[in-house]
Amino acid sequence: MEQTDPRRLIPRTDRLLALPAVDAARDRLSETVLLGLVREVQDRARRGELAPDQVAETVEAAVRSRTAARLQPVLNATGVVVHTNLGRAPLGPAAVDAVLAATGYVDVELDLTTGVRSRRGAGVRAALLAACPGAEDALVVNNGAAALVLATTALAAGREVVISRGELVEIGAGFRLPDLIASTGARLREVGTTNRTHLRDYADAVGPDTGCILKVHPSNFRVEGFTAGTPLDELAALAAERGVPLVADIGSGLLRPDPALPDEPDAATTLAAGADLVTASGDKLLGGPQAGLLLGTADLITRLSRHPLARAVRADKLTLAALEATVAGGEAPVTRYRHADPARLRARTEQIAAALGALVVPHDGRVGGGGAPGVPLPGWAVRLDEAAAVALRTGRPAVLPRVHDGACLLDLRCIPEADDGRLLDAVRAALATLPGATLPDAALPGADR
Ligand SMILES: *Cc1c(COP(=O)(O)O)cnc(C)c1O
Secondary structure, three states, X not given: OXXXXXXXXXXXXXXXXXXXHHHHHHHOOOHHHHHHHHHHHHHHHHOOOOOHHHHHHHHHXXXXXXXXXOOOOEEEOOOEEEEHHHOEXXXXXXXXXXXXXXXXXXXXXXXXXXXXXOOOOHHHHHHHHHHOOOOXXXXXXXXXXXXXXXXXXXXXXOXXXXXXXXXXXXXXXXEEHHHHHHOOOOEEEEEOOOOEOOXXXXXXXXXXXXXXXXXXXXXXXXXXXXXXXXXXXXXXXXXXXXXXXXXXXXXXXXXXXXXXXXXXXXXXXXXXXOOOEEEEEOOOOOOOOOOEEEEEOHHXXXXXXXXXXXXXXXXXXXXXXXXXXXXXXXXXXHHHHHOOOHHHHHHHHHHHHHHHXXXXXXXXXXXXXXXXXXXXXXEEEEEEEOOHHHHHHHOOOEEEOEEEOOEEEEOOOOOOHXXXXXXXXXXXXXXXXXXXXXXXXXXXXOOOO
């Protein structure tokens, strides 16, 4: 008897593309994506991984779970507040609302009263100046690196940037400040040594070729022991006397001092000490979207905003909306997580651990994003077997734990309390996929499940 090749029974592409679930997805997924999903399932059937009669339902399931953008929400259980690989700062509710409102046509560059074109980003500028009255003017660009590039290009291209050797740092993987500055066509005039730079070192270097003096917060890098830096106010006096601008890259974007982070510079204090221009990131300790902030004298901000490069690094309307709402809105999530109440954190951790039959161990969170490297954020973690980590990361929702010393640790610091139930469900689902898993079935007290 002749046997039909089962591959001949695999439904044809046009039939699969006409399935009701596929048709229903046409307003949210492109024809290319739908076709790709169909072909993927057909290929699996050809390889014998699926029976031909499972193809249609598998296509339907694949189409239902596919979103147009594949970025996946992650529950951050690492205890690292500004987590670079997770997109740094999560936006707060005010910023989320502002982004949604800005998705359509908005008056980002239009005065609705007069009907004529207006200054782009006037709202965020006003919010920044209100939050940081020491600045005469402000400009928002794409990120902190762009802010620094714009400043050094506009002030020092073809001239010298005077900078301490102790501040020639690499900030993220492969991101070296000296290389970035050199790429603008400015020359680095290095002064002092790695551990000590004195006012006279700057004074000797500043001359007719100086475009600006640059002070960089070394962020994730600390020199200890026999060290000396030059106080900013002394440097500012020198800069003023010689008539050169003093630019300070503070990195983290704190607008005002935070007593919990005494070593982190902030914009208000830096401007009060006499810096002419401050550059910073919007998505580190400020807790907003990826953005670069420039705050300083009216004269310098005008020079920078008129430079041709300003157009190449300008922020889009979604960023402007999110940043304004972050500055003018309630406490940003990164600030809340940094200051999380230890007693509350412990109680939540114990509840989740009890529901899982797991242990609670002390665990220090971190600020992250290159900020406050030596500052631990004491807390607790649920301790699981290391083997759980992969299943947690690949589950839905994805959970990113900290893997350390042969354990998989869940730190609740950066998980909104309202998500504790989702976290527990995700952990249960992940643990259930492990061989030999047995789990207590306790629910969180008060949880509606
Ligand atoms: C993070 C950082 C930057 C770069 O900012 P991005 O927003 O990541 O582009 C520049 N300088 C310092 C001191 C930083 O800490």
